[in-house]
Amino acid sequence: MRIMILPIVAYGAPILRSVCKDISPDYPGLSQLVEDMWETMYYSSGVGLAAPQVDKKIRLFIVDSSQVFTNMEEEDKGKYPDEPGTKQVFINAHIIELNGKGWLYNEGCLSIPKIREDIIRHEVVTLEFMDENFQSKIQTFTGITARIILHEYDHIEGKLFIDYLKPLKRKLLKGKLDDISRGRISVDYKMVFPK
DSSP states (O other): OOOOOOOOEEEEEEGGGGBBBBBOTOTTTTHHHHHHHHHHHHHHOOOOEEGGGHHHHHHHEEEHHHHHHHHOOOTTOOOOOOTOEEEEEEEEEEEEEEEEEEEEEEETTTTTTEEEEEEOSSEEEEEEOOOTTTTEEEEEEEEHHHHHHHHHHHHTOOOOOOGSSOOOHHHHHHHHHHHTTTTTOOSSOOOEEOO
């Protein structure tokens, strides 16, 4: 199996607005795709990656929240309940429950490079999903791990983190977003832009 770095789909591509489909264990090339996604995510310095970001309309995403804690400033360590984080594959994920109060954290996205915004999300999420071996799981996640999961989960639902911004803030970002979708941006990872 030769692992590949896949191009990241840029903002403006219709697939990023698609609700993705569940898959079965015989989905062609699934283990290769998962390996390629890990390679792509690490190469792009991401902490999560969803299938639509690599042009696959399926309910699959990966998360490695340990990356956040590894790169965290010393004074911020010990503040989050999910430290030291988790590395997991999520297939056919569906949210069962959201809990905890909303909290603000600065988010970015590989498909929307060079834009970061403070986004409010729930503290706790309980998900039903399959792991990479198609073992069924129900698991609850908190803190930064929950946030990354919710960000990636939004991708398989056709949502982006900028959808949480107030209309005025979105309007102010329009020029930058247009530049991204036109390929007028320089990043140090492979991207594919809408035609």
